[in-house]
Amino acid sequence: xxxxxPLRPLALLVTRNFPPLLGGMEKVNxxxxxxxxxxxxxxLCGPTGCSAYVPPHAEVRxxxxxxxxxxxxxxxxRALRVxxxxxxxxxxxxxxxxxxxxxxVARCAGGKAAVYLHGLDIVVPSRxxxxxxxxxxxxxxxxxxxxxNTGRLAEQRGVRxxxxxxxxxxxxxxxxxxxxxxDFRNRHGFGSRPLLLSVGRLTQRKGLAxxxxxxxxxxxxxxxxxxxxIIGDEAxxxxxxxxxxxxxxxxxxxxxxxxxxxxxxxGRCDEATLGAAYQAADLHIFPVLELPGDVEGFGMVAxxxxxxxxxxxxxxxxxxxxxxxxxxTGTLVKSGDYGxxxxxxxxxxxxxxxxxxxxxxxxxxxxxxxxxxxxxxxFLLGETGx
Numbered sequence: 111x112x113x114x115x116p117l118r119p120l121a122l123l124v125t126r127n128f129p130p131l132l133g134g135m136e137k138v139n140x141x142x143x144x145x146x147x148x149x150x151x152x153x154l155c156g157p158t159g160c161s162a163y164v165p166p167h168a169e170v171r172x173x174x175x176x177x178x179x180x181x182x183x184x185x186x187x188r189a190l191r192v193x194x195x196x197x198x199x200x201x202x203x204x205x206x207x208x209x210x211x212x213x214x215v216a217r218c219a220g221g222k223a224a225v226y227l228h229g230l231d232i233v234v235p236s237r238x239x240x241x242x243x244x245x246x247x248x249x250x251x252x253x254x255x256x257x258x259n260t261g262r263l264a265e266q267r268g269v270r271x272x273x274x275x276x277x278x279x280x281x282x283x284x285x286x287x288x289x290x291x292x293d294f295r296n297r298h299g300f301g302s303r304p305l306l307l308s309v310g311r312l313t314q315r316k317g318l319a320x321x322x323x324x325x326x327x328x329x330x331x332x333x334x335x336x337x338x339x340i341i342g343d344e345a346x347x348x349x350x351x352x353x354x355x356x357x358x359x360x361x362x363x364x365x366x367x368x369x370x371x372x373x374x375x376x377g378r379c380d381e382a383t384l385g386a387a388y389q390a391a392d393l394h395i396f397p398v399l400e401l402p403g404d405v406e407g408f409g410m411v412a413x414x415x416x417x418x419x420x421x422x423x424x425x426x427x428x429x430x431x432x433x434x435x436x437x438x439t440g441t442l443v444k445s446g447d448y449g450x451x452x453x454x455x456x457x458x459x460x461x462x463x464x465x466x467x468x469x470x471x472x473x474x475x476x477x478x479x480x481x482x483x484x485x486x487x488x489f490l491l492g493e494t495g496x
Contacts, residue, residue: 120196122316123151124189124211125204126175128156129163130261133311134410138279139204145484153190153475163468175337186211193219200224200491206231210246222251229260229407229428232267239331256408257429263469279410281475282485284385291389303335304459307391309411310342312356313403317397323363332456341376341387388418396424400445409433417475419468423454439471
C-alpha cells in the first residue's frame with residue numbers, strides 16, 4: 111500500500127485584530143493565518159465577520175468585539191472547545207490582548223503558545239493589563255515581535271530574550287503603472303500639484319494635527335501648490351484612542367494656520383485606489399509622535415509606500431527605522447524636529463521621484479514581502495516546536 115502522508119497539525123489563531131476590522135494589525139494577522147498553510151490546518155477565533163477573510167476549510171468561531179470583556183470571555187470558551195476537541199500544536203495570540211487565552215488553551219490542549227506583539231500591546235498604560243496580561247505574554251513559548259524596538263520593549267518588561275523573535279510585517283510588490291497614477295491625479299482634480307501623502311487611521315499617534323500646525327505652513331510658504339492628501343478614517347474600532355474627532359482636530363489646525371486649502375481628506379479607499387495614490391504621490395509623510403503609553407510598532411504604510419516606489423520622510427520613533435531605510439527609501443528625522451522635517455520634505459520635493467529612488471524603494475520592499483514573512487513565520491514555529 112502507498113505510504114499515507116502525515117496528518118497536518120492544527121494551528122489556532124486567537125485574535126480581536128482581524129478583518130473586517132481595519133488597520134495594520136488586522137492585515138498582519140490575516141496574512142499570518144494565510145501563511146501558516148500548507149504546513150498546518152487552520153483555526154481562527156476572531157471578530158464577527160472574520161470568516162469571509164480566511165482561506166477555505168479553516169475552522170472559524172466568531173464573537174462580537176464589544177463589549178471587550180464579553181469578547182474575551184466568549185472567545186476563550188470557544189477557543190478552549192476547539193482546543194480540547196482538535197488538540198492544536200500551536201495556539202497563537204494575534205496580539206498581547208489574547209495572550210492569556212492562547213496560553214491557557216495551549217496548556218489545556220497539550221500544545222504550545224505563541225504571541226505576536228505589535229508594540230502598544232506591551233506598553234499600554236493600564237495597571238490591570240500590566241498586572242494580569244504581561245505574565246501570560248512572558249509565559250508564551252515564543253513571542254514574535256514586529257520590530258527590533260518592540261523586541262526591546264518586550265525584553266524590558268520581562269519577556270525572555272531567548273523567546274523573542276523578530277518577524278517584520280510584509281507587503282505586496284505590485285507592478286507599477288504610470289498611466290494609473292496620472293489617471294488618479296486627473297480624476298480627483300490634483301493635476302500636477304506636489305502631492306504629500308498620509309495613509310492610516312486617524313489617531314493622535316500619527317501626528318497629523320501637529321504636522322499641519324508646525325510643518326505644513328513652512329512647506330506651503332516655499333511651494334503654495336503643495337497638497338497634503340490624507341487617506342484614512344477615524345479609528346472607531348481602536349481600543350486606545352482619545353475622545354473626539356481627530357479629523358476635526360487636523361482641520362482646525364489647518365484653518366488656524368491658513369493651510370486648509372492645502373489639505374484634502376480622502377477617507378477610506380480600496381486597495382486599487384490606494385495603490386494608485388501611492389504611485390501618484392511625490393512623497394509619503396509619517397510624522398509619528400512619541401506618546402507616553404503609546405508606540406508606533408513598525409510603520410507598515412512606509413513599507414507599502416516603498417513597494418510602490420514612493421519614499422517616506424518620517425520621525426525616527428518606535429519601530430519606524432525597521433520600515434524606512436534612511437538615505438535609501440526616505441529620510442528619518444529626530445523626533446519632534448519639525449525644522450529638519452520641513453527641510454527633508456522640501457529637499458525631496460525638489461529632487462522628485464526618479465528611477466534611482468524608485469528602484470531603491472522597491473529593492474528594500476522586495477526583501478520584506480509577505481512571502482518572506484510566511485517563510486520566516488513557518489521557520490520560527492517549526493524551530494520552536496521541535
